[in-house]
Amino acid sequence: xxxxxxxxxxxxxxxxxxxxxxxxxxxxxxxxxxxxxxxxxxxxxxxxxxxxxxxxxxxxxxxxxxxxxxxxxxxxxxxxxxxxxxxxxxx
Numbered sequence: 001x002x003x004x005x006x007x008x009x010x011x012x013x014x015x016x017x018x019x020x021x022x023x024x025x026x027x028x029x030x031x032x033x034x035x036x037x038x039x040x041x042x043x044x045x046x047x048x049x050x051x052x053x054x055x056x057x058x059x060x061x062x063x064x065x066x067x068x069x070x071x072x073x074x075x076x077x078x079x080x081x082x083x084x085x086x087x088x089x090x091x
Contacts, residue, residue, distance in 0.1 A: 007038040035071040
């Protein structure tokens with residue numbers, strides 16, 4: 001099961017996101033998890049990859065009203081390593 005929350009970043013519109021129904025919006029650690037899910041949605045589905053990070057995300061229970069949490073989310077870059085033979089060397 002899932003439930004719907006909304007989030008915004010700065011002056012952006014509110015975006016809707018389905019999250020697992022097991023996440024409790026009243027628990028600070030779960031608010032962090034929700035903010036991370038929102039940040040991933042913003043990055044991949046709303047041109048967030050073009051944005052500057054870190055950014056503040058406001059989390060809402062509905063399309064209108066006050067946020068139930070505001071969290072600062074940063075983007076961690078994970079290195080990816082690829083091995084190959086040196087130029088001119090055949091394996």
